[in-house]
Amino acid sequence: MLIKIHKRNIFLTVLACVFILSTKAQPAGFTTMKNTGGFKQKLTQVNQKTQTIQSDFVQEKHLDVFAEDIVSKGKFWYKKHNKLRWQYTHPFNYLIVINGENISIKDDKKVNRFNSSSNKVFKQVNQMMTDIIQGNIFSNTGDFSFNYFENATHFLVIMSPKSKDMKEFLQKINVYFDKNDLSVSRLTMDELSGDYTNITFTNKKMNQAISDEKFIVR
Amino acid sequence: MKNLLFVSIIVFFTTCHPAVYKGFKPLPHSQQITEINYPAFDSTIIWNTGFELFNNYFSGLLAIKPVNDTTYRMIFTNQIGMKFFDFQISGEHFIVHHCFSAFQRKAFLQMLENDFRLLLFPTIDNPHKVLFSHDFLLYKTSTNNYLVAKNTHNLVCIEKTGLINRKLQLVFCDYKNKLPQKIYIKHYNIQFSIEMKVLNQ
Secondary structure, three states: OHHHHHHHHHHHHHHHHHHHHHHHHOOOOOEEOOOHHHHHHHHHHHHHHOOEEEEEEEEEEEOOOOOOOEEEEEEEEEEOOOEEEEEEEEOOOEEEEEEOOEEEEEOOOOEEEEEHHHOHHHHHHHHHHHHHHHOOHHHHOOOEEEEEEEOOOEEEEEEEEOOHHHHOOOOEEEEEEEOOOOOEEEEEEEOOOOOEEEEEEEEEEEOOOOOHHHHOOO | OHHHHHHHHHHHHHHOOHHHHHHOEEOOHHHOOOOOEOOOOOOOEEEEEEEEEOOEEEEEEEEEEEEEOOEEEEEEEOOOOOEEEEEEEEOOOEEEEEEOHHHOOHHHHHHHHHHHHHHHOOOOOOOOEEEEOOOEEEEEOOOEEEEEEOOOOEEEEEEEEOOOOEEEEEEEEEEEOOEEEEEEEEEOOOOEEEEEEEOOO
16 A cells, blocks of 8 residues: 555656656647747848837836835837837836946946946847847857747747856746737846746837937936 | 935934934933834835945845744845845844855944844834934834934934944834835945935836
């Protein structure tokens, strides 16, 4: 009897592990992408045509220990190559401008300027932000490993960082591409602790003129 | 007007040595205030927070949540959502749940622990002297000075003093519903300061 129970427990444990692993590997509501090559090819074509992007965004920071998420809103402007203005307007003012290797961060109090080439993590974060917004995620094969999924409306690429420095902040980044135009419609950045940051993009405008002045912080 | 009071307190305390207290007069025991309004951190508040350490400035959001009557959870993320530290603090214990490797310096963590303990658990224990001026009452204990506004009874400043100079100052400003909307922490023996403002979501 004891042996029977023991065997049954082992079976249930194995079954539970298989279930947990399978649900972890495949996000809810998504199946493994059928034509990864086709997706990458289309995305490359879209990227080549994309010169500028501007969009509103809503960011929700979820911390497990708090009942309510911290919600912030803002706008971003992207211009090829490597120019990004990421601006929070509510409930705080905070501005990040990436212009090539130069990063400027401005809050209510002061402006900090950095050169990303002098800092490995800065360079990775800088590269990651501009690449994801542009949809040019596959240039980062050295820093991330990729898994591909889809549902009726979205392609989902899960990026898992390889470097120890990045893993300190991120377990994985889920990038949701709209199937209609292959623009990024949502990002979720998961931490090991279970906390996460969710950013939803709305009001997207592609290839509209953006002045270079937009990427200068005074 | 509130900003003026904030600035005047900062200027008062940053430009004067403790000797300035000679302007204060001893307060008769009968006029001492028994009920002092300490800052009430009794619900989860998000603070727009800036740290300045040796000419390095970084800012973000500091969430402070009371876990129970004697313990708080404090999580600091930058505006993008990257988590830098996650502490749990009580009168006796300080637990580091998470800390970005660049901040994992014993002296830095000790400084944060001491500052936040003073911020979250301020009590005026056995003042050996109570002085007064036109606007303030000054409670002096063996280690700290506590400044209380005479009209509101709000605690507006805590100052940690050494034998000669002040070491640390916490200033509480713009009280609303017993909660200061701005808090300023400044160290005088090391280039370190923290500025916190309530984030109205």
